[in-house]
Amino acid sequence: MPHIRRTQHLGLAGLLVIAVAFTALQLTAVTGRASPDSKNYLSYAFSLSGESRAEAGRRAIAYSCESGQHAPLDTIPWTSRKAAGETEAQCVRRLTDSVAYWTRNGNTSGMTAPFANQRFMAIFEARPGYPLFLVPFVTAFGAVWGLWLAGLLVALAGAVCVLLTLRAAGASRRAGLAGAALYLALPTGTVAMNPLSDGLSLALGTVVVLGCTLLLRERPSDTSGAGAGRGAEAAGTRTRAGRWADAAGTRTGAALVVGGLALMFLVRYSQALLLAAALAGVLAVRAAWSHRKGHRSTPVLRAAGLCALLAALVYAGAHLLSWPMGQDSAQDLLTHHYQRPDRPDPWPEFFARERVFWWAWLKRQATYPFLPVLLALSALALGKRRSAVLPVALGAGVAGLLNQAGHPNLDQLLGHRLIVFVWLLPVLAVPLLLDRPRPGGSSPLPAQLEKVGGGQRDGTVRVVQQAGEGT
16 A cells, blocks of 8 residues: 555656646746737637727737747747737737728627638637636736746646546556656647647647547456456556546546537637547447457447537537638638638639648658657557557547648648647557557457356456356
8 A cells, every 4th residue: 555655646746747847948938929819819818808899909919019029930830920020019000000900891899809800800709718718817917927827727737638548548657647748748738838729629638538538448347257356456456547547437438528528619619520520430430340350349339429429519509609610711711811702612722722731741741750750659559559548549630630631721831739639649649658568458448258168268367267156
């Protein structure tokens, strides 16, 4: 028992060290992270806090232009400045003139300040979750420190969810800590800290991933007689994370999936739709593969069905609320934020943009192969490890690719925020390589029982029923 407590303390200490180191690094760039969209969310948050629309716009402009003076243009693929060398006063004048222009041209309602035409601003009006999340931070600490603290909380919450996911899937403490560290060190941590809805959406995505992992996770009771034979032996060595995961059960997993996607719907409904659909698709394929191999596929099918149902509900909800959908996104790209006439048939030109974007993206990955190397390591983990988290991580990666495919904009080629869910695959898969493979262990499906003499075997533990045993 003292050894177990010491191990748990080491795990908490490791997580604390990672969190402190990340926080210290982020203190070197409290401002300078704003993108052109940050002012839209910030003005929405100020409006929710009780400011007038005009005052909310003025404060958002002040933050955006001040942040632009600190943005390292050579390393960050976006900037609040219209051109390098624009002063803060010039930036304020430009954005103030833009607000006045669009106000005169009909954009006189809504929670966001009129930085563009009403049709474009409707995209941000349909994402109330992130501005609502920001309200207590910007009210108590102001724009600069409020946005920084909100980003820090979002980043650390995502890292904790990654750690819990890996531990729930049966990974070791060091693998869980490695996953949390990777989450903060890779673009997932960078995106989480940016004052945009993508970071909060990503953190909620890790909640969904944790829930799906709990739904797929093998439990001692799943193995019937075999599980009973090893239950007493495992009880003494089971970690707190393992006991928590056992106690959580499928109801907690389902609640996390439903709750995470429901909140994502308010933060960034398009990403919630793609994540739910991608998880449903990948898990359905996994269930079919398991069934073909003669393995039990019911838990995977249930998780796939839940995700499919939630994807349908997200789509129906966005449609009923008249929020911008896929057609609007295509027109936004092709008409430069609706400042040109709509294309009668946008899809041929849209798919032409897809080909151009992905060819450029592949060339960039070949030049800077950091992501391909991590994806290769993830493929190695997929081939050599059996873990409940792997199909879920694959589904999250597919969701990232789909989200980027919906926005084939070359201006986003150097950024990571639209494709950020792809990085969850190495974050969750690569740490598993730190653990030794355990035949039959950490499987998303219960181990298959086979007869051994007068008893049963589950792959690693043999339980032989002797005559009269158990009577």
